[in-house]
Amino acid sequence: MLQVEAIHSYYGESYVVQGISMVLKEGEILTLLGRNGAGKTTTLRSIVGLKPPRRGKIVFMGREITRMKPFEVARLGIAMVPEERRIFSSLTVEENLKIGIQKGRVGRWTLESVQKLFPILRERRHHRGNQLSGGEQQILAIARALMGNPKFLILDEPSEGLAPLIIKLIAETIKSLSTEGMTILLVEQNVEMTLQIAHRHYVLDQGKIIYSDTNEGLKNNREIRDRYLSV
Ligand SMILES: Nc1ncnc2c1ncn2[C@@H]1O[C@H](COP(=O)(O)OP(=O)(O)OP(=O)(O)O)[C@@H](O)[C@H]1O
Numbered sequence: 379m380l381q382v383e384a385i386h387s388y389y390g391e392s393y394v395v396q397g398i399s400m401v402l403k404e405g406e407i408l409t410l411l412g413r414n415g416a417g418k419t420t421t422l423r424s425i426v427g428l429k430p431p432r433r434g435k436i437v438f439m440g441r442e443i444t445r446m447k448p449f450e451v452a453r454l455g456i457a458m459v460p461e462e463r464r465i466f467s468s469l470t471v472e473e474n475l476k477i478g479i480q481k482g483r484v485g486r487w488t489l490e491s492v493q494k495l496f497p498i499l500r501e502r503r504h505h506r507g508n509q510l511s512g513g514e515q516q517i518l519a520i521a522r523a524l525m526g527n528p529k530f531l532i533l534d535e536p537s538e539g540l541a542p543l544i545i546k547l548i549a550e551t552i553k554s555l556s557t558e559g560m561t562i563l564l565v566e567q568n569v570e571m572t573l574q575i576a577h578r579h580y581v582l583d584q585g586k587i588i589y590s591d592t593n594e595g596l597k598n599n600r601e602i603r604d605r606y607l608s609v
């Protein structure tokens with residue numbers, strides 16, 4: 379589904395993503411783990427066209443997307459839920475959801491079906507973004523991404539700052555989306571959560587992938603977890 383081939387990305391002179399390669403298969407949950415500042419968000423931004431890599435290549439469903447604009451990437455079926463969630467505070471829940479609609483992309487996800495998936499969004503449909511809790515905002519951000527009926531969903535630290543119950547709901551949702559065939563790239567600091575749901579993991583350190591393994595493999599590798607993933 380997605381091939382990232384040795385991408386290199388910079389902020390000015392600052393060399394942040396230093397030759398990252400990844401492969402994602404359809405229906406897979408893959409994580410990108412690593413400490414603060416490792417380059418996880420920058421890697422995601424490179425994939426979706428917000429920070430095109432200076433070198434390297436990105437191929438999605440057989441099509442090169444390396445230099446595409448973010449809106450073009452979205453139309454091909456890649457949706458990202460950013461770290462900051464980006465909920466519009468003066469718009470209602472329903473209006474925020476409608477922003478997720480992607481022209482030409484129809485499918486199983488509609489206003490109705492995302493409200494069915496997350497009943498809280500129906501209950502709060504007339505609330506404004508700034509009246510929502512952190513957890514509700516995260517759920518809204520995920521639902522808004524689904525509204526575009528993506529084939530590939532990218533989530534940047536969805537559990538950050540949230541209560542255990544909401545984290546559990548988000549984890550279960552990610553798992554069930556993948557069971558239905560959605561391909562998911564998940565960036566997380568919450569390694570425990572990813573060990574419950576992911577198929578494979580990549581560990582990033584200082585802009586390079588220093589470890590990749592199956593879920594079982596990472597579960598059994600205390601050394602990697604202690605060295606690169608302890609908070
Ligand atoms: N807009 C920017 N301008 C300049 N440098 C940046 C910018 N965004 C990030 N960086 C730097 O790039 C490096 C990688 O940042 P990035 O946000 O990709 O890390 P991360 O792994 O997502 O970290 P975190 O877990 O804190 O979200 C860091 O050193 C950071 O300071």
Ligand SMILES: [Mg+2]
Nearest residue numbers: 418419420461
């Ligand atoms: Mg980040």
